[in-house]
Amino acid sequence: MIEGVSAPQAGDVLSRGLSVRALHNAHAGPFAFDVPAGACLVITGVSGAGKSVLLRMMADLDPHQGDVALDGRFCSGMPAHRWRRQVVYLPAESGWWSDSVLDHMPDDALTRELMAKAGLRAGVLNDPVHRLSTGERQRLALVRGLRQAPRALLMDEPCSALDGGTTLMVEAMMREAMAGGTAIVLVSHDAAQATRMADLRRELAQGHFVGADS
């Protein structure tokens, strides 16, 4: 565990990292928790517990009450697109706005480097999106997100379609991002992955965290 992860006081937020305050909508929350820069919060819970809802609210993709701060600056205090550029949500099913991978990311050194780390063959850049496997799309979406050098990553089952070895490669990428100060919120069904990655853990059930400290 990392310092500064005790139950947050209302009003004060982390100067480095994510601070969620009274975040809720009609179905889930309120949530209040901190994820310091460089730490990983793993959220577990059965399907329909509200994990994706929580991540979507944190990315300001769904209407909600309450607020989230990144490095002491609140989401509501900046244009939404600037917030999302720094707090990148990776949904379980990645979306693609054209059938060409190169419309989503340029073929440059950074892309190549991230692809190599994710165990992707260079050829996928020139393949049509619909021909890629689910696992390839999943990792390309991660590459696409990491290219932005986000300050926070909200990941919904990022390794659900990956084999054990590739999962470890993706986790290494996540650790590298954390070493650079990125805060990660990871939704995972994989208990072993949760154990490997978690600095903090929470369990969600019926729209609320289970346990005393939330």
Added chain:
Amino acid sequence: MTPILLDTGDMILAGGLIVGCVALSLVLSLGIHRTLIVAAIRMAVQLVLTGSVLLFVFGRSSVWLTLLVLAFMFSAATFEVGSRQVTRLTRAWHFGIGGFSTATGTVIVVLVGLLTALQPHPWYQARTAIPMTGLLLGNVMNATSLSMNTLLSMVARERAAIEARLILGATRAEAMNSLIRQSIRTALIPTLNQMAAAGVITLPGIMTGQILAGMNPLDASKYQIVLMSLIVSGNMIGATMSAVLTSARLSDARGRLRLDHLAR
């Protein structure tokens, strides 16, 4: 040169053609026979009524009567523009955006037409203003409705793609612009086809009408050119407005995609 008038026999022939289409629909299981019958009866009743009303209105030359007829036409267009769409906004917004876009596009080009090219005296003369408005209104309504329909169904289908852009920090305009453009293009394709085919493949309606009514074909073609230009301009305005307004309604100030604003 007097126009050739149609008699009862001609009307029965027209009815027979519709019956033939209904039979075809049944034989081929197209499932459009009911719609077709309703549409045919509506068309006949509406046109006969319109003919009678116009006969009456032209005889009066009252501004208020003309405005009343126009108001009725715009209300009907507002209703029609929002019908027949599978994916819809909630009721008030659906008809509001459709009607507002159609009316704006139409009014602008009708005024341009009446105040510059046609210049009837007075400029609101019913004999010119009402048919002009009717012609343009119908066209703008089609374009607006196509544009809205295309955008609504694309946004509903492409949710993941739009959100993929938003997630990476696109503004709502950046995320939806390509869909807006595609909707406007789709809405204008019929008009563009009509313009390209005009005179070569088809004789456009106004020109045909004018020639049948005895006008010199060259004069009729000039008439058609001006009206076609007004039509394409009105369509462009209507289609653009409805696409932009619809996309605005399907997103919010925080740049979120708001599919909850669709009617369910």
